Amino acid sequence: MxxxxxxxxxxxxxxxxxxxxxxxxxxxxxxxxxxxxxxxxxxxxxxxxxxxxxxxxxxxxxxxxxxxxxxxxxxxxxxxxxxxxxxxxxxxxxxxxxxxxxxxxxxxxxxxxxxxxxxxxxxxxxxxxxxxxxxxxxxxxxxxxxxxxxxxxxxxxxxxxxxxxxxxxxxxxxxxxxxxxxxxxxxxxxxxxxxxxxxxxxxxxxxxxxxxxxxxxxxxxxxxxxxxxxVATFIGSPAMNLVPLDAAGGAGEGLVGLDGLPGGVSDGVVLGIRPEHMRLVEADAHEAGEFVADLTVTGVEVVGAESYVFGALAEKGPEIAVRVPGYSHLEPGTKVRAAGRLDAVHRFDGASGRRLD
Ligand SMILES: Nc1ncnc2c1ncn2[C@@H]1O[C@H](COP(=O)(O)OP(=O)(O)OP(=O)(O)O)[C@@H](O)[C@H]1O
Ligand SMILES: [Mg+2]
The missing domain is CATH 3.40.50.300 (P-loop containing nucleotide triphosphate hydrolases)
Structure with missing residues (x-):
């Protein structure tokens, strides 16, 4: 010993x-x-x-x-x-x-x-x-x-x-x-x-x-x-979703409702959220404490008891994975709206890669 x-x-x-x-x-x-x-x-x-x-x-x-x-x-x-x-x-x-x-x-x-x-x-x-x-x-x-x-x-x-x-x-x-x-x-x-x-x-x-x-x-x-x-992207599968915010401090095209985010959004920040902290919602059906992301479905991975829906955020935005229960039949090209919990969002400094809070 x-x-x-x-x-x-x-x-x-x-x-x-x-x-x-x-x-x-x-x-x-x-x-x-x-x-x-x-x-x-x-x-x-x-x-x-x-x-x-x-x-x-x-x-x-x-x-x-x-x-x-x-x-x-x-x-x-x-x-x-x-x-x-x-x-x-x-x-x-x-x-x-x-x-x-x-x-x-x-x-x-x-x-x-x-x-x-x-x-x-x-x-x-x-x-x-x-x-x-x-x-x-x-x-x-x-x-x-x-x-x-x-x-x-x-x-x-x-x-x-x-x-x-x-x-x-x-x-x-x-x-x-x-x-x-x-x-x-x-x-x-x-x-x-x-x-x-x-x-x-x-x-x-x-x-x-x-x-x-x-x-x-x-x-x-x-x-x-x-x-x-x-570490955020190495641990966890599918990897944590990342959205780099643009230089103008905007919230990334296709994302709405980030004003309530603790710590706020600003230049050079990268937001991260895990697929299990997001869900698909009807248009406007999201709740307080959530942000929404409009996605165009790029593919679906069915794992068994659950599926991961992958979708592109805006025109050239990053791909976002959303965990959904059961078997998803969504076809590529379908427009969907996903909601994510603001309290599950991680913030990183884009330049150093370090966690911000
Ligand atoms: N005998 C050696 N002489 C020179 N360089 C070496 C030698 N052995 C390993 N390296 C280099 O050292 C670095 C680390 O290698 P190492 O084998 O420790 O990686 P690893 O994390 O175990 O990778 P893997 O997951 O592929 O096994 C690599 O760049 C490798 O090319
Ligand atoms: Mg080795």
Whole structure:
């Protein structure tokens, strides 16, 4: 068990790419922290520095009481689970689980105890005699988890461990990893570029962009109060609707009733509202505390119990998504009116991208 503390971590690769530009982050003992962000933002680099697989250009990494900057991976008391599982194909599942422990010259009875316990937790006991090639993708993933568990490390590090699985299995394994982590209460750092996976797994969600942390906090806090335009559009699907107000301070053609907006509307402000805080209304049927947007339908996405209606605001305006219950039959080109709650509108500074209030 351990707390992990990253202080002002930078990574410049030979050749000059600055992949991580000063990251500070605390991971509490037993906490599940998920790093999420677009491809190339530095997630794997940061994780690999914690693991000791990549040198640190500057800053300090502390695991438990120790600064581990100069320690070899094997000395850091962490276990890593990769996307490609990295199982030894010629060894049985049992041998794969035993391998790291044997290398550490652990007594045989202790090895057997740990392997049997992990196999029990992961329900892979019937598979112990098989080779990795004789397992399904999900089973292989479980064995990879098992190999991390038997080490009883101070922390687990995961780099996109589910990205090779199909969508259904991914959801299932996601839930399993969450349950397992709760049960073992092992400090965990998990990297993914899937924002839904990140939202559902994290105690603390860390959104990275261009080698920096954009925002860190509880998933719902990021969802409800994104600190930047980047976070606003990265977390949530479909993304938050954004309407940049024009230079004249106007309210964007096609939008009516923004005068009641807390904080007001002015030059260079970008308004944001999530699709679930909007609804379709009859002409003039909106209520106090709402603004309205006149849209020309561009498309409909039916998700099952609900649909998203997409429509263009004015002639060249941005596309706005509105969540509607049930099955929407609206045809492209149809004119509709949407209403949005003024108290659900976020305001951002268009130039810096920062939240205004
Ligand atoms: N060994 C390396 N040498 C030089 N540059 C590298 C090296 N590894 C990664 N980079 C660069 O560092 C940046 C961050 O890469 P990293 O692999 O950490 O991104 P990532 O967030 O994990 O992306 P993905 O979601 O695609 O896995 C990228 O610009 C990448 O090209
Ligand atoms: Mg990566």
């Amino acid at each position: 351990a707390r992990i503390e990253l202080t002002d971590i930078r990574k410049v690769y030979p050749g000059g790419v600055e992949a991580v530009k000063g990251v500070s982050l605390g991971i509490d003992d037993g906490e599940f922290v998920v790093l999420v962000g677009p491809s190339g933002c530095g997630k794997s680099t940061l994780l690999r520095m914690v693991a000791g697989l990549e040198s640190i250009t500057s800053g300090t990494i502390q695991i438990g009481e120790r600064v581990v900057n100069e320690l070899e991976p094997a000395e850091r008391d962490i276990a890593m689970v990769f996307q490609n599982y990295a199982l030894y194909p010629h060894m049985s599942v049992r041998q794969n689980l035993e391998y790291g422990l044997k290398n550490r010259k652990m007594p045989k009875p202790e090895i057997a105890r740990r392997v049997d316990e992990a196999a029990g937790i992961l329900e892979i006991a019937p598979l112990l005699a098989r080779k990795p090639g004789q397992l399904s993708g999900g089973q292989r993933q479980r064995v990879a988890m098992g190999r991390a568990i038997v080490r009883e490390p101070a922390a687990f590090l995961f780099d996109e461990p589910l990205s090779n699985l199909d969508a259904k299995l991914r959801v299932q394994m996601r839930a399993e990893i969450r349950r397992l982590q709760r049960r073992l209460a092992t400090t965990s750092l998990y990297v993914t570029h899937d924002q839904l996976e990140a939202m559902t797994l994290a105690d603390q969600l860390v959104v990275m962009n261009g080698g920096r942390i954009e925002q860190a906090g509880r998933p719902m806090d990021l969802y409800e109060r994104p600190a930047t335009l980047f």
